[in-house]
Amino acid sequence: MVSAFESFFEIQKNIHQFSFSWIPFSFGDVLYVxxxxxxxxxxxxxxxxxxxxTSFLKILILVNILYFTYQIFWGMLYFQxxxxSKLPKTEITVEKRKKLALKYLEKCKQTRMLVKENQQGVFTVLNIRNIQTEILSQQTKLPSFISNKKALNINAFKPSLFKNVxxxxxxxxxxxxxxxxxxxxSELPSSYLPFxxxxxxxxxxxxxxxxxxNFIGYLIGVNSSNIELKYSTEYFTLKSLLNSIVYEDEEFVKDMLKNYSAGMKRDRANEKQFVFEHQGLLDDFFGFTNNLFLKSNQQEGSITYSYFIDLLVRYEK
Structure with a gap:
């Protein structure tokens, strides 16, 4: 049953991306409005x-149509x-995660030296279009034992109309x-954006x-020739590893943060400043509702990195 929805998705994503990718703004956001x-x-x-x-009946009809369409187009893919199951089994120990964290710290330090900075010494993306083109290219190079999904090479990346929210x-x-x-x-710090x-x-x-x-994004970015995408991916991976370790060995994480390069420390401070300037009730509310949404779709929730780390450790093995 699920394989039928996977096949249907391949057809409809082709039609949808071909139909809407040429529009210079987010047609989906206009549809939501x-x-x-x-x-x-x-x-x-x-x-x-x-x-x-009659109005109550129309509400029920509209909601049911939207829910049914969502399930047909997307919802069933959560059951793929x-x-x-495609990766080798291994124990996900804290020692293995620490070893990977040290590896990605060194990777980040090396890659960080190659990216461009703004006047404040913070990593900045120069050409987002180049990153998008590189991502589409890397989609075709994913390991066949992990993904046999068809990459369409259609640029359908859109800055959201709701960026302020x-x-x-x-x-x-x-x-x-x-x-x-x-x-x-599009308001995100550059360290977030490529990944x-x-x-x-x-x-x-x-x-x-x-x-x-996250894992497929990691595979797309970690071997990329685009240095901005590569750095953002390595930095995300490092942060995810440290987040998975902090409750088991807080001192290790503190030492790792101290060993960030000067540029990485500036990028981290920039991210923290962005979060501080935009924290509030909306952040708490959407974090709570997103957590419920993830759990309702056979996922762990937004507060854990364990499944991504599980995939990462198995893949690195």
Whole structure:
């Protein structure tokens, strides 16, 4: 049954990306605004006695159509065969994670010296279009034993129209299953941005689970010839490893942070400043609702890195 939905996804993603990728703005965001206005209109009408029954019926019809379409286009992909079943089994020990963390710290230090900086000495992306082109190229080079999904080489990356709201919610990007567009927050610090694009492109390929999209994004970026994408990927991997270790050995993580290069420390401070400037109730609310969404779709939730780390350690083995 799931394989049928996978085959259907391959067809519809081709049609959707071909249909919407040429539009210079996010058509999916405009669609969401239109649907939101329509839903609000019917809700307001439902409070009026004369139109209460018909408006309530229209709300039910609209919600059911959207839910059914979402499941057909995307929801069933959460039940695909997990990537972890394609990788060798191994014990995920803290020692192995520490060894990988040390490896990626050295990688980050070396790659960080090659990227460009702004006037404050913070890593900055110079040409986002080049990164997008490189991601599409790397999609075709994924290991065949992990992915046999077809890369279309269609640039359907779009800056979100809701970037200001996204900055206050902790959402870096999202995939629109109705238009196959990969939305990203263009206000993100450059250290976040390239890997976020790689992550969302993994959804475009058909990897629904968040941590699996992280892993495919890792495979896309870690061997890239684009130094900006490579650094952002290595830096994400290092941070994920440290987050998985901190509750078991906090002193190790503190020592690792002390050993960041000067440029990496500036990038980390820039990320912390961005988060500090955009923290608030929206961030807490969306973090809570996103956690519930992930768990309802056969995933661990947003507070853990364990599945991505599991995939990473197995793959590195």
């Amino acid at each position: 239109f649907l939101g206005i329509s839903l609000l209109y019917f809700i307001i009408k439902s409070f009026k006695r004369k139109t209460r029954n 065969k997990p990537i972890v 996204m900055s206050f919610t902790g959402i870096l990007g999202y995939y629109n299953p109705f238009t196959a567009e990969a939305q990203y927050n 976020t694009l790689a992550h969302e492109s993994s959804h475009q390929l058909g990897f629904a689970r968040e941590q699996e999209a």
